[in-house]
Amino acid sequence: MDNAKGTYLFTSSRLGFRTWIDDDIQPMTLLNSDNEVMEFFPFLPSKKQTIEFIRRMQNQFLEHGFCYFPVDHLATNRFIGFIGFSIQNFDSDFTPCVDIGWRINKNYWGKGLATEGALESIKYANKHLQLNRIYSMASKTNAKSIKVMEKIGMTYIKDFEHPKLRGNPGLKKCVLFAIDL
Numbered sequence: 591m592d593n594a595k596g597t598y599l600f601t602s603s604r605l606g607f608r609t610w611i612d613d614d615i616q617p618m619t620l621l622n623s624d625n626e627v628m629e630f631f632p633f634l635p636s637k638k639q640t641i642e643f644i645r646r647m648q649n650q651f652l653e654h655g656f657c658y659f660p661v662d663h664l665a666t667n668r669f670i671g672f673i674g675f676s677i678q679n680f681d682s683d684f685t686p687c688v689d690i691g692w693r694i695n696k697n698y699w700g701k702g703l704a705t706e707g708a709l710e711s712i713k714y715a716n717k718h719l720q721l722n723r724i725y726s727m728a729s730k731t732n733a734k735s736i737k738v739m740e741k742i743g744m745t746y747i748k749d750f751e752h753p754k755l756r757g758n759p760g761l762k763k764c765v766l767f768a769i770d771l
């Protein structure tokens with residue numbers, strides 16, 4: 591499906607998934623600077639860090655055919671965040687792995703978009719990617735993301751202490767979920 595930003599890789603009923611473009615830098619920087627959106631993260635990424643994230647996602651897509659896909663709300667053709675996959679390689683007994691994650695503008699919360707987008711991403715992975723298992727992780731205090739993991743059919747694996755969050759007592763205790771494809 592074509593749009594003002596190019597061609598969507600895939601769509602759900604309300605969302606369009608595509609590759610990252612430079613026009614995403616500003617709205618992603620704004621998303622990353624929202625305290626509510628970033629409540630379960632240890633810091634608010636700077637514009638420079640946001641650009642580095644986007645470049646990392648572009649490179650990951652070129653190398654592996656997936657990334658945290660930028661997502662547009664189809665009814666408004668507005669960028670609302672990302673949903674998709676990323677390679678996690680921090681020091682753990684389950685890494686390296688591919689995880690599914692999401693970050694959505696708070697104006698679009700409570701509408702089932704994270705669940706819809708995650709389910710469509712898993713369908714895309716089943717059809718186009720050579721993945722056997724997808725993980726997801728969140729701080730134990732992030733009830734909304736944990737609920738999405740459960741809604742998309744993921745199974746709880748274990749609690750763990752995230753090595754990148756050890757300096758943050760409120761976030762370091764995490765849950766790990768997985769789904770086999």
